[in-house]
Amino acid sequence: MAEAQARQSDAVPRAALVPPSPPRAPPGMSTLGQLAAMRTSAIETWGQQAYEEDVIKGRFFGHGSLILNAPDAIRHVLVDNYENYTRTAAGIRVLRPMLGEGLLLAEGRAWKHQRRTLAPAFTPRAVGMLVPHMISAADEAIADLDRRRDRPVDLREAMQLMALEIAGRTMFSFGMQQHGRTLRDFVIDYGIRLGRPRLLDLLLPLWWPTPHDLSRAVFRKRWVRFVAMLIAERRAAGKNEGAPPRDLFDLTVAARDPETGAAFSDDQLGDQVATMILAGHETTATALFWALYLLALDPQTQERVATEARAVSGGGAPQLERLPFTRAVLDETLRLYPPAFLIARAAAGPDQVAGMTLARNDIVLIAPWLLHRHEKLWREPNAFLPERFLPGAPPPDRFAYLPFGVGPRVCIGAHFAVVEATLALARLIGTFRVELVDRAPVLPLGVVTTQPDRSPMFRISRR
Numbered sequence: 001m002a003e004a005q006a007r008q009s010d011a012v013p014r015a016a017l018v019p020p021s022p023p024r025a026p027p028g029m030s031t032l033g034q035l036a037a038m039r040t041s042a043i044e045t046w047g048q049q050a051y052e053e054d055v056i057k058g059r060f061f062g063h064g065s066l067i068l069n070a071p072d073a074i075r076h077v078l079v080d081n082y083e084n085y086t087r088t089a090a091g092i093r094v095l096r097p098m099l100g101e102g103l104l105l106a107e108g109r110a111w112k113h114q115r116r117t118l119a120p121a122f123t124p125r126a127v128g129m130l131v132p133h134m135i136s137a138a139d140e141a142i143a144d145l146d147r148r149r150d151r152p153v154d155l156r157e158a159m160q161l162m163a164l165e166i167a168g169r170t171m172f173s174f175g176m177q178q179h180g181r182t183l184r185d186f187v188i189d190y191g192i193r194l195g196r197p198r199l200l201d202l203l204l205p206l207w208w209p210t211p212h213d214l215s216r217a218v219f220r221k222r223w224v225r226f227v228a229m230l231i232a233e234r235r236a237a238g239k240n241e242g243a244p245p246r247d248l249f250d251l252t253v254a255a256r257d258p259e260t261g262a263a264f265s266d267d268q269l270g271d272q273v274a275t276m277i278l279a280g281h282e283t284t285a286t287a288l289f290w291a292l293y294l295l296a297l298d299p300q301t302q303e304r305v306a307t308e309a310r311a312v313s314g315g316g317a318p319q320l321e322r323l324p325f326t327r328a329v330l331d332e333t334l335r336l337y338p339p340a341f342l343i344a345r346a347a348a349g350p351d352q353v354a355g356m357t358l359a360r361n362d363i364v365l366i367a368p369w370l371l372h373r374h375e376k377l378w379r380e381p382n383a384f385l386p387e388r389f390l391p392g393a394p395p396p397d398r399f400a401y402l403p404f405g406v407g408p409r410v411c412i413g414a415h416f417a418v419v420e421a422t423l424a425l426a427r428l429i430g431t432f433r434v435e436l437v438d439r440a441p442v443l444p445l446g447v448v449t450t451q452p453d454r455s456p457m458f459r460i461s462r463r
């Protein structure tokens with residue numbers, strides 16, 4: 001595959017943009033140094049070696065840990081023997097207060113039941129039904145930006161609000177004007193105060209509450225009440241008996257376990273709603289922010305997106321197949337800035353991976369961040385080259401490009417996210433020329449998602 005990538009990028013005539021990248025950890029960083037770096041950004045705990053080698057073996061507070069960059073080993077963990085790998089205690093600790101027992105954190109039989117039950121809500125056909133919601137929210141965000149185009153705009157915030165609006169409309173058929181700010185406040189407050197793992201979160205077993213777990217429990221009570229209020233409002237807005245489902249809420253309420261016929265209980269429904277809103281909106285907003293940042297740094301590529309977008313504008317929702325270059329820009333953005341920068345697993349039992357023996361509770365880290373910039377797997381790994389993903393270019397290895405994960409636990413919303421982000425990007429760039437007001441580098445931080453270290457201001461002008 002490296003050769004295929006080499007051929008492809010040799011054909012690119014101009015010097016490619018290499019966006020600024022975060023510092024790499026110095027060789028031999030101590031565990032304490034790693035812990036300190038992790039508080040700011042997990043990405044900064046990885047040194048040059050992690051971008052060059054297939055497997056990196058380590059120990060972390062008494063447990064073995066492996067970073068896997070070898071496609072075969074990744075296939076083994078995420079596909080062939082996936083049942084031996086669960087979410088890690090630290091991941092559960094940090095995410096459970098917001099996502100509860102919803103699909104992302106469920107395990108074993110409960111997970112299988114939920115996944116089977118929810119799958120019909122995410123088929124291309126079901127997502128197609130939600131496209132008008134996506135388009136209307138994107139167009140309103142564009143109209144709002146248009147009103148503010150005479151002064152610098154914060155496109156990160158604009159993308160977060162737009163993705164939240166899309167999440168609200170696709171989930172409930174109602175806008176988030178009323179509750180969007182409160183929801184964002186919950187997310188921001190949680191991210192700042194409780195969303196980063198602390199030392200004791202990493203050290204103590206899950207059944208032993210850490211001081212932060214106590215604050216997380218208080219947070220969860222308020223959050224669960226808020227989600228229940230959203231659901232009550234949606235229910236009050238009318239039942240949909242007999243009519244075709246309008247939104248993800250109808251699809252989730254109508255979902256039945258194919259084996260037992262059971263519906264979700266009210267608590268489970270709350271956790272699924274929270275999971276879908278949170279897993280879906282922050283990740284997609286992050287991807288859109290980075291795509292706009294890259295396009296602002298690379299005006300030539302931006303023009304090419306604009307030309308494609310204008311050619312398909314007007315007359316209803318554009319088909320994704322008519323936006324291959326916009327889609328390639330998104331794919332390349334997800335390579336350089338994968339919103340889910342880390343997929344972490346704990347071994348439930350012993351296993352052999354990449355010639356090494358894993359014991360129960362050992363940790364396996366598969367980091368799309370590293371994999372997507374790995375020296376052996378990509379030619380010009382740090383360059384922004386959307387052409388890599390154009391139809392006809394040699395496709396990347398299935399286990400070397402994992403923005404949505406792979407295997408049975410692959411992102412259930414992957415198609416939803418690609419449709420949303422491609423359509424929104426085409427509409428935004430088809431409408432506005434996007435430039436950066438300040439050229440100081442924006443660096444990614446690995447904190448739950450691959451967030452920018454600051455929100456740069458952009459200048460937008462109508463095309």
Ligand code: HEM
Binds near residue numbers: 277279404405406413
């Ligand atoms: C660009 C946007 C997105 C990215 C990069 C992304 C990434 C991912 C990744 C990497 C995983 C797999 C994690 C693992 O194996 O541990 C995942 C799982 C998941 N994602 Fe997404 N996601 C995105 C959008 C969405 C959307 C729009 C939704 C829902 C509307 C969603 C819902 C979920 C859920 C529920 C899971 C858990 C699936 C399971 O465990 O069975 N995601 N996502």
